[in-house]
Amino acid sequence: DAGITQSPRHKVTETGTPVTLRCHQTENHRYMYWYRQDPGHGLRLIHYSYGVKDTDKGEVSDGYSVSRSKTEDFLLTLESATSSQTSVYFCATQSRANSDQPQHFGDGTRLSIL
Amino acid sequence: AQTVTQSQPEMSVQEAETVTLSCTYDTSESNYYLFWYKQPPSRQMILVIRQEAYKQQNATENRFSVNFQKAAKSFSLKISDSQLGDTAMYFCAFIKGGSQGNLIFGKGTKLSVKP
Numbered sequence: 001d002a003g004i005t006q007s008p009r010h011k012v013t014e015t016g017t018p019v020t021l022r023c024h025q026t027e028n029h030r031y032m033y034w035y036r037q038d039p040g041h042g043l044r045l046i047h048y049s050y051g052v053k054d055t056d057k058g059e060v061s062d063g064y065s066v067s068r069s070k071t072e073d074f075l076l077t078l079e080s081a082t083s084s085q086t087s088v089y090f091c092a093t094q095s096r097a098n099s100d101q102p103q104h105f106g107d108g109t110r111l112s113i114l
Numbered sequence: 115a116q117t118v119t120q121s122q123p124e125m126s127v128q129e130a131e132t133v134t135l136s137c138t139y140d141t142s143e144s145n146y147y148l149f150w151y152k153q154p155p156s157r158q159m160i161l162v163i164r165q166e167a168y169k170q171q172n173a174t175e176n177r178f179s180v181n182f183q184k185a186a187k188s189f190s191l192k193i194s195d196s197q198l199g200d201t202a203m204y205f206c207a208f209i210k211g212g213s214q215g216n217l218i219f220g221k222g223t224k225l226s227v228k229p
Contacts, residue, residue: 040221041221042118042205042220042221042222043205043219044219045216045217092159097212100147100164100166102149102161102164103217104161105151105158105159107156107158108157108158108159
């Protein structure tokens with residue numbers, strides 16, 4: 001696939017702590033995305049990036065920030081985690097903005113906020 | 115705003131039989147793309163098939179095919195000769211043409227293939 005690695009795969013932490021999830025890709029895709037998956041909601045877009053240092057908000061961006069200092073890495077940060085952010089987080093990449101190119105997904109990170 | 119609706123939360127099918135998963139969407143766009151993704155218990159999101167709205171011909175990928183009805187805004191997935199490995203959540207997704215980021219997913223259909 002697109003060589004996407006998410007880390008960590010699982011994380012348990014406490015309310016109020018900062019959390020950073022990492023997405024690393026080896027395909028040199030320009031576009032990268034962070035989604036969250038919750039029961040009954042499918043996947044919802046948090047933030048996306050259309051190039052190094054170029055990011056924008058998605059549907060559910062409150063409480064999250066992102067950074068992209070290199071093409072291959074896209075970081076998602078929860079500055080002060082809350083229980084409502086317990087979810088499975090997926091990173092995706094896309095080679096071109098033209099929508100006939102599908103997004104390719106990483107294996108997800110299961111995050112539990114206690 | 116675009117929406118995607120999958121009206122069947124769960125379905126089951128016997129091995130070797132055919133099953134159809136429903137998806138409808140709402141949009142005022144004329145240029146858009148539709149996708150079906152499969153998510154097995156391993157949690158991976160795997161692209162199954164895609165359809166470009168301006169193409170009238172229904173997309174086909176081996177045992178997977180779609181019935182794309184643009185006027186009715188319907189995009190159903192047909193799985194022929196179902197296999198145990200087809201057991202998964204299936205998500206329908208929509209994105210308008212020329213747009214990055216705004217891939218909109220339905221809530222999914224859980225398909226169980228029974229031996």
